[in-house]
Amino acid sequence: MDYNILIGGAAGQGIDTISHIFEKTLKRCGFYVFSMKDYMSRVRGGHNFIQVRFSHNPIYSHDEYFDAIVALDFETINLHAKVLKTAGKLICDKSLSDDDRYISFDFKEIAKKCSNPRVAGTTAIGVLLKLFGIPLDVSYTVLNDEFKGDVLEANIKAINAGYNLVEPAFAITLPKKNENIYISGNEAIALGAIAAGVKFYSGYPMTPSTSVMTYIAKKSRDAEIVVEQVEDEISAINMALGASYAGLRAMTGSSGGGFALMVEGISLAGITELPIVITEVQRPGPATGFPTRTEQGDLRFIIHAGHGEFPKMVISLRNPEDAFYQTVRAFNIADKYQIPVILVSDQYLADVGTTVKPFDFNKVKIERHISGSEALEDGVYKRYRFTESGVSPRIIPGKIEGVTVLIDSDEHDEFGHITESQEIRIKMVNKRMKKLKLLEEEIQEPLFIGTENPDILITCWGSMYGPVKEAVDMLLKDGMSVGALSFGDIWPFPTKLIKKYGRFAKVIIDVEQNATAQLDSLMRENALVKADEYILKYDSRMMSSKYIYDRVREISKTSSMY
Amino acid sequence: MDYNILIGGAAGQGIDTISHIFEKTLKRCGFYVFSMKDYMSRVRGGHNFIQVRFSHNPIYSHDEYFDAIVALDFETINLHAKVLKTAGKLICDKSLSDDDRYISFDFKEIAKKCSNPRVAGTTAIGVLLKLFGIPLDVSYTVLNDEFKGDVLEANIKAINAGYNLVEPAFAITLPKKNENIYISGNEAIALGAIAAGVKFYSGYPMTPSTSVMTYIAKKSRDAEIVVEQVEDEISAINMALGASYAGLRAMTGSSGGGFALMVEGISLAGITELPIVITEVQRPGPATGFPTRTEQGDLRFIIHAGHGEFPKMVISLRNPEDAFYQTVRAFNIADKYQIPVILVSDQYLADVGTTVKPFDFNKVKIERHISGSEALEDGVYKRYRFTESGVSPRIIPGKIEGVTVLIDSDEHDEFGHITESQEIRIKMVNKRMKKLKLLEEEIQEPLFIGTENPDILITCWGSMYGPVKEAVDMLLKDGMSVGALSFGDIWPFPTKLIKKYGRFAKVIIDVEQNATAQLDSLMRENALVKADEYILKYDSRMMSSKYIYDRVREISKTSSMY
Amino acid sequence: MNTAFETYETAWCPGCGNFGILNALKDALTELGLKSHQVVIASGIGQAAKIPHYINVNGFNGLHGRALPPAIAINIANKDLKVIIDSGDGDTYGEGGNHFIHAIRRNANIAHFVHDNQIYGLTKGQASPTTAKGQKTSLQFDGVILDPVKPIKLALTMGAGFVARSFSGNYEHLKKMMKEAISYNGYALLDIFQPCVTFNKVNTFKWYNERVYELPDDYDYTDIDNAFKVADEWGDRIPIGIIYKVEKPTYIDNIKFLKDGPPLVDAKLDPMMAEKYLDDFR
Amino acid sequence: MNTAFETYETAWCPGCGNFGILNALKDALTELGLKSHQVVIASGIGQAAKIPHYINVNGFNGLHGRALPPAIAINIANKDLKVIIDSGDGDTYGEGGNHFIHAIRRNANIAHFVHDNQIYGLTKGQASPTTAKGQKTSLQFDGVILDPVKPIKLALTMGAGFVARSFSGNYEHLKKMMKEAISYNGYALLDIFQPCVTFNKVNTFKWYNERVYELPDDYDYTDIDNAFKVADEWGDRIPIGIIYKVEKPTYIDNIKFLKDGPPLVDAKLDPMMAEKYLDDFR
Ligand SMILES: Cc1ncc(C[n+]2csc(CCOP(=O)(O)OP(=O)(O)O)c2C)c(N)n1
Ligand SMILES: Cc1ncc(C[n+]2csc(CCOP(=O)(O)OP(=O)(O)O)c2C)c(N)n1
Ligand code: SF4
Ligand code: SF4
Ligand SMILES: [Mg+2]
Ligand SMILES: [Mg+2]
Numbered sequence A, B: 001m002d003y004n005i006l007i008g009g010a011a012g013q014g015i016d017t018i019s020h021i022f023e024k025t026l027k028r029c030g031f032y033v034f035s036m037k038d039y040m041s042r043v044r045g046g047h048n049f050i051q052v053r054f055s056h057n058p059i060y061s062h063d064e065y066f067d068a069i070v071a072l073d074f075e076t077i078n079l080h081a082k083v084l085k086t087a088g089k090l091i092c093d094k095s096l097s098d099d100d101r102y103i104s105f106d107f108k109e110i111a112k113k114c115s116n117p118r119v120a121g122t123t124a125i126g127v128l129l130k131l132f133g134i135p136l137d138v139s140y141t142v143l144n145d146e147f148k149g150d151v152l153e154a155n156i157k158a159i160n161a162g163y164n165l166v167e168p169a170f171a172i173t174l175p176k177k178n179e180n181i182y183i184s185g186n187e188a189i190a191l192g193a194i195a196a197g198v199k200f201y202s203g204y205p206m207t208p209s210t211s212v213m214t215y216i217a218k219k220s221r222d223a224e225i226v227v228e229q230v231e232d233e234i235s236a237i238n239m240a241l242g243a244s245y246a247g248l249r250a251m252t253g254s255s256g257g258g259f260a261l262m263v264e265g266i267s268l269a270g271i272t273e274l275p276i277v278i279t280e281v282q283r284p285g286p287a288t289g290f291p292t293r294t295e296q297g298d299l300r301f302i303i304h305a306g307h308g309e310f311p312k313m314v315i316s317l318r319n320p321e322d323a324f325y326q327t328v329r330a331f332n333i334a335d336k337y338q339i340p341v342i343l344v345s346d347q348y349l350a351d352v353g354t355t356v357k358p359f360d361f362n363k364v365k366i367e368r369h370i371s372g373s374e375a376l377e378d379g380v381y382k383r384y385r386f387t388e389s390g391v392s393p394r395i396i397p398g399k400i401e402g403v404t405v406l407i408d409s410d411e412h413d414e415f416g417h418i419t420e421s422q423e424i425r426i427k428m429v430n431k432r433m434k435k436l437k438l439l440e441e442e443i444q445e446p447l448f449i450g451t452e453n454p455d456i457l458i459t460c461w462g463s464m465y466g467p468v469k470e471a472v473d474m475l476l477k478d479g480m481s482v483g484a485l486s487f488g489d490i491w492p493f494p495t496k497l498i499k500k501y502g503r504f505a506k507v508i509i510d511v512e513q514n515a516t517a518q519l520d521s522l523m524r525e526n527a528l529v530k531a532d533e534y535i536l537k538y539d540s541r542m543m544s545s546k547y548i549y550d551r552v553r554e555i556s557k558t559s560s561m562y
Numbered sequence C, D: 001m002n003t004a005f006e007t008y009e010t011a012w013c014p015g016c017g018n019f020g021i022l023n024a025l026k027d028a029l030t031e032l033g034l035k036s037h038q039v040v041i042a043s044g045i046g047q048a049a050k051i052p053h054y055i056n057v058n059g060f061n062g063l064h065g066r067a068l069p070p071a072i073a074i075n076i077a078n079k080d081l082k083v084i085i086d087s088g089d090g091d092t093y094g095e096g097g098n099h100f101i102h103a104i105r106r107n108a109n110i111a112h113f114v115h116d117n118q119i120y121g122l123t124k125g126q127a128s129p130t131t132a133k134g135q136k137t138s139l140q141f142d143g144v145i146l147d148p149v150k151p152i153k154l155a156l157t158m159g160a161g162f163v164a165r166s167f168s169g170n171y172e173h174l175k176k177m178m179k180e181a182i183s184y185n186g187y188a189l190l191d192i193f194q195p196c197v198t199f200n201k202v203n204t205f206k207w208y209n210e211r212v213y214e215l216p217d218d219y220d221y222t223d224i225d226n227a228f229k230v231a232d233e234w235g236d237r238i239p240i241g242i243i244y245k246v247e248k249p250t251y252i253d254n255i256k257f258l259k260d261g262p263p264l265v266d267a268k269l270d271p272m273m274a275e276k277y278l279d280d281f282r
Helices: A015-029 A072-084 A107-112 A117-131 A135-147 A149-163 A185-195 A210-223 A233-246 A256-260 A263-272 A297-305 A320-337 A349-350 A421-441 A462-477 A494-502 A518-527 A545-556 B016-027 B073-085 B107-113 B117-131 B134-147 B149-163 B183-194 B212-222 B233-246 B256-260 B265-270 B299-303 B320-337 B347-351 B422-442 B462-477 B494-502 B518-527 B544-558 C018-031 C050-054 C068-077 C089-095 C095-104 C153-155 C171-183 C205-211 C224-232 C256-260 C269-282 D018-031 D046-055 D070-079 D089-095 D097-106 D150-155 D171-183 D205-211 D224-232 D255-259 D272-279
Strands: A003-009 A030-036 A045-055 A066-071 A084-093 A104-106 A179-183 A198-203 A227-229 A249-254 A276-282 A313-316 A342-347 A353-356 A406-408 A447-450 A454-463 A480-486 A489-491 A507-512 A535-536 B002-011 B032-038 B045-055 B066-071 B085-095 B103-105 B181-185 B198-203 B226-229 B248-252 B276-282 B312-317 B340-346 B353-356 B405-408 B447-450 B456-461 B482-487 B488-492 B506-510 B535-537 C039-043 C060-062 C082-088 C110-116 C162-168 C188-193 C212-214 C240-246 D039-043 D058-060 D082-088 D110-116 D160-168 D187-193 D212-215 D237-243
Touching: A003 A015, A003 A030, A003 C212, A003 D187, A015 A045, A015 A117, A015 A135, A030 A349, A030 A494, A045 A072, A045 A454, A045 D046, A066 A072, A066 A117, A066 A342, A072 A084, A084 A117, A104 A117, A107 A117, A117 A149, A117 D171, A135 A149, A149 D039, A179 A185, A179 A297, A179 D255, A179 D272, A185 A198, A185 A210, A185 A276, A185 A320, A185 A342, A185 D272, A198 A233, A198 A545, A198 C082, A198 D070, A210 A227, A233 A249, A233 A256, A233 A263, A233 D046, A233 D070, A233 D097, A256 A297, A256 A494, A256 B265, A263 A342, A276 A320, A276 A480, A297 A313, A297 A342, A297 A489, A313 A320, A320 A342, A320 A353, A320 A421, A320 B226, A342 A462, A342 D089, A349 A462, A349 B073, A349 B265, A349 C060, A406 B107, A406 B248, A406 C018, A406 D046, A454 A494, A454 A518, A454 A545, A462 A480, A462 A507, A462 A545, A480 A494, A489 A518, A489 B256, A494 A518, A494 C018, A494 D272, A507 A518, A507 A545, A507 B353, A518 B518, A518 C050, A535 C171, B002 B016, B002 B405, B002 B518, B002 D070, B016 B032, B016 B045, B016 B117, B016 B134, B016 B181, B032 B347, B032 D224, B045 B073, B066 B117, B066 B320, B073 D272, B085 B117, B085 D058, B103 B117, B107 B117, B107 B149, B117 B149, B134 B149, B134 D018, B183 B198, B183 B212, B183 B276, B183 B320, B183 C269, B198 B212, B198 B233, B198 C068, B198 C095, B212 B226, B212 B340, B212 C269, B226 D097, B233 B248, B233 C068, B233 C095, B248 B256, B248 B320, B256 B276, B256 B299, B265 B276, B265 B340, B276 B320, B276 B347, B299 B312, B299 B340, B299 B488, B312 B320, B312 B494, B312 B535, B320 B340, B320 B353, B340 B347, B340 B462, B347 B462, B347 C095, B447 B462, B456 B518, B456 B544, B462 B506, B462 B544, B488 B518, B494 B518, B506 B518, B506 D089, B535 B544, B535 C212, C018 C050, C018 C082, C018 C110, C018 C171, C039 C050, C039 C068, C050 C060, C060 C068, C068 C082, C068 C095, C068 C110, C082 C089, C089 C095, C089 C110, C089 C153, C089 D070, C095 D097, C110 D110, C153 C162, C153 C224, C153 D150, C162 C171, C205 C212, C212 D205, C224 C240, C269 D058, D018 D046, D018 D110, D018 D171, D039 D046, D039 D070, D046 D082, D046 D097, D058 D070, D070 D082, D070 D097, D070 D110, D082 D089, D089 D097, D089 D110, D089 D150, D097 D187, D110 D171, D150 D160, D150 D187, D150 D237, D160 D171, D171 D237, D224 D237
Parallel strands: A003 A066, A066 A084, A084 A104, A198 A227, A198 A249, A249 A276, A276 A342, A313 A342, A406 D058, A454 A480, A454 A507, A507 A535, B002 B066, B066 B085, B085 B103, B198 B226, B198 B248, B248 B276, B276 B340, B312 B340, B405 C060, B456 B482, B456 B506, B506 B535, C039 C060, C039 C082, C082 C110, C110 C188, C162 C188, C212 C240, D039 D058, D039 D082, D082 D110, D110 D187, D160 D187, D212 D237
Antiparallel strands: A003 A045, A030 A045, A030 A353, A179 A353, A313 A489, A447 A480, B002 B045, B032 B045, B032 B353, B181 B353, B312 B488, B447 B482, C162 C240, D160 D237
């Protein structure tokens, strides 16, 4: 079983809250749940919706057709009724439609009877739960977490009322309860950062990155983390670098426009060799673009962010689970090589809710690579000592009597003192660049899924993993020889697997949520491998597995040469 | 004949001035002159020097060995005496050395006698002129332009005194006088911008880009151009975009660090489709790096500057002549396609003095591509009207009664109004991206020099043209089968010639003043052509033709496979 | 409803203070006899900054925090246009703070309307530079720990020649202030209290309405000492009106060819005029 | 010569006012009994900003205009360190203007020394935000047309708890001011007149020396009205000294775990402590 529900309404109508109640109830029943948000850049009005899929089995992405739709406004019916499956149910207020195929009640009246006009949506959720035969008591536990006092009372009344309005319509078996958690991409990054020991987060709000900062801020008092909302993103990165210099694990993040203001600071991190973790949660650009929508359009910009030449690492995130562990890894790599590490996400991943196994905190290792007095040679400390590896021992300023730490944004000598020497310049560039070599060993090759040595090789990166994984599963079921490389680590660019599979594939199809096939440009540049076909979408809404499946089938038919 | 002179001293000792007198005198005699600056990031002290080459024939770059050295400080002797040719002359003050191979006088005493202690250097220039048999009267014309009143008197006395101290040492024939001008890269950009009708320049000082702004400022009153020094580079680009919107030809520029602060604004230019010309005069990074030195390290950063996907054009400049004409072309292309055009230079080119044919102002065509009321359809103006080409007619706000112009950094509809529509998004992305196709036709393929279909193919970009051109000439004289592609236009990347010559070459040698071979990465990405060998220099001093020549010879010997 | 500048659907919350500002703005322009093509509104990003989409004048809807630089350049490029900025408190005093202080020094001819809701509206309720100390927000869970920026005092300190405050809930007053600011020759700051009904539950319509009082007719707004005193008034009574106004040479006044010549955008371009500069290099 | 903090060769012009500042700084640190590892100097880029290379303390020589953000974070990260900023007038009031006004609101414990030579030194003589109106420079050929920033008044307006001015030519005074600023608990601005002998031919040693006068002993620097008056004094007589000083809660004071706990950098990191947050997602 695999059900797909859409809940739509205007901003301000509370679809977030009611959908959350629904999602959490499903999750607590033991289902696998996957939800995706589609919202406008406004606070009230307009048309927003949330898609919720649930199943007994893991879910990796969203789907396009619905078993049930909850419509809180007319737009929802207008726009989405056409993607209701034949046996699907549409639930709405009487006032919105008199179409008798729909399940409509006077929710407003019912809400009034529950003595709170704002609980109309909760009643609709009651209806929804009953249709799927989901036990009401689980939903109470969720309501209990969300509301208090009178509001809680009213919501319980409302959900009961809805539950009593209809009979079950879908035959569902309840799964076994499990330990899974239900979490979004941004929350997973935040949790990863807290687990990794972030002690300083400076940032400036920018959709869709803000919720990383918000979650850390929520825990800041308890976890003793300083979260500082700064005057601008330039301050954000420079402040974070100050914290890093002083010895803290520090982080900042933004979306494209705010990240753009940080690139000089990234270059500073490069020459000063200060560890820093930066999150770039992409939205469609250029400039302000589409604040609440999704795209993978910033990859090249991120990879080449910062003037001059210096090593950095760029990791794109696949899903919340990956986001958690990669965030931890990012901190460790930043500290180990004293470099900036950039985590690339997007609005899709930022806002998806996914059930995953509880993160294993025992697996989280904090590796600071900070030295004590063993870093001194004859009592002398050189911040930029030339070493075999290119990495110089790092100490915390103020911690060793009489020893000082000098970092410098000019080209500098081993002590961090400004220099104009050609010889030192060459050595310093070499020292920094050696880390690229080390990083190449650190780098994780893309995940491969599908038949070994497939005829059709799909390439994708970051959050496209989910839709591609499901598409590959569908294609495999069709008996096709298909596989996919899903890139996570993306700079330095891992070339082994793409060279290996690229050689055997009859057709390489590059799948990206952008217009210029940026991953393909990296493959060409770094592996001299070029895709033959492209599935590119840049309308700001994430492509689904179905979308990919259909197009791959098409390509495999029309491309007679393969 | 081809002579090479070095004039060295501490910052503040006036070597700039005396070298200028020397250079201009040579130029006015009709020689071809080429000068290069090597200076530290300080105002007084340290060690700076200027290299001046002159000849009867055009000169394209600097050389490493000297026929004469003028030493105003001990460092000059210490560092450079070893690269004096066997028959070379070293001129210095008595106090600096008692080595009797040197031509030393008590210049300070002489200066005192000229009643101005600051003219000691001018006396040394007098000596220099006599050694080469350059007529004194030409130097008077230069002094007359530079000085007034007492100071002029003192300088004339000083140069006479120097002239009388020695006898000619080199046998030189004077060339015919010619019409050539003597100009630096930055001055040529500035002059090109003025010729192209720039009316607004907003910028913030940053070495080595500042002199572009300074020259325009010098002419601003006469040419009626507003030059505004702003609070930061963010303001610089946003202000220039405002001027562009209002209908002016607008420009800004900086070096890497300042340019980094402009990248969000470049993205704004992308989505608003505002023409703008930006100069990036590179210096070695990352961060503050080497403020007064040279590198080609920002290429990829520049090409990918700005979040999101949008068309831009990047033109790298070869020499002052190219700088002038390409600046004019940049304004025309920016206006034609309503895109940002970035001119890439570097400290080497910024500061080189070169004799060139006077720029032909008759060749300068100003093509604004601005519409009047013919842009309206039924009286309605759509700033972002969908057209065949992707370019929408542009009008100047306020100029047509009742017609308004709206530009928007959000994704927008044809009117410039904010939208959330997927359909419009796709059309708008396509509209903007179509310009890339048009640009591909506009693009100039690299200059090819050397034997047709050479065995050894050198690739280079921007200011590396001069050193490579001379190196190729030397290699050709040796009878080698060698050629070079010198890229000027670099984004969109022109692929025809590199594919053509790449196929025949036995060895491709990529020559760049950076550590990561960024041009090569573009060739790989865009033409699937990879260099076999690299000549990379990243010590912050420009490589010379001799340096390239030696390494190419080495490669051609050791690479037995070719 | 004023339709001279057309009416568009907005994306604001019902009850938002921005509606009052938009209405007053349209009427102010109408009463000043301005036509749509004669006016430019520059804005950044935020709820306030969406205004160029809701009124039919020329519009430069730029980047968050960056409304001032283009506005200045537009004034310089074409002194015939009336340049207005509509932007938020975060936009102006936060992200755009550096432009704000230096723009005042340039004294370009701009009427700058700050929709000051003391919160970040569009990004859902984080503190802005004018949010009160101690106020809890959607990000400052334990309350804001910074002292707020005082826009009026800051503008006075930087030497602004026109500094005023109004309230979106007082249509007549706001319209009058807008007309004054637009008519003023030079940089004019008008800070406008604007209730954000969704995210600022402290500074509500009621909160402002109970506190604001109009400066008396005999208030001498040419007296800078007075102005500084008034700028410090905050709490139970908050003054609105023209707090300071004097004549000052504008940016245009300071550059002869801008002052005496036609609008810069009308300058004839001719490459040959620059040929003489070749002499510098001979 | 004070060698407690070592002596390095500088790249400054002979006669530059920066020498006086460096000397006073070394002596101030010595007299305060500070050791080199206990002090951090943050700076941006410029002549002034080269100071971390000329004194043996911890140094964060960052980007042009960006000395304040890292300095604030260093104070937050390790309250045991004495954090000082040495940077230029362009660095602080120009490129870094937005950080300047907002840093004051944060009130981190930082002594901020602005080497105010009223010019851009390192880039060879363009106007800075404090260059006098009308002054001709290497870029403003027809003279500066903007009114200068008034740093003292601006700092007062933004609510700084310690605002002072001194002069590099008055060693004793400068050293005293530095000690006061370093000892002050919170953000302390010390604007220091510093002749640039090469590029500022107006504001020379003589110019400053003839004008500066020390505020009298009975000057009450806790009176903000007084301070504003003194901040406006400019011309033939320019006051130096502590212009305003009061106690204010610092950034650290405002966050309990920073105030009461050990320096943040000493916090033990343990992933398991975060495991409980998984409950939010069950
Ligand atoms: C560089 C950048 N940083 C952050 C944002 C996100 N952002 C958009 S509007 C806004 C704040 C809005 O607050 P305000 O200016 O007070 O306007 P309001 O919505 O309250 O009218 C922010 C942080 C952005 N668009 N660009
Ligand atoms: C982003 C950026 N813009 C510009 C510069 C160039 N720059 C370096 S120092 C400086 C100004 C220096 O003036 P000031 O801060 O007053 O210091 P001073 O040299 O006078 O001590 C400038 C513009 C830079 N390094 N980085
Ligand atoms: S969030 Fe606040 S400012 Fe934005 S539209 Fe709603 S009420 Fe207005
Ligand atoms: S240029 Fe001015 S500020 Fe810089 S070192 Fe020389 S005198 Fe000092
Ligand atoms: Mg606001
Ligand atoms: Mg200065």
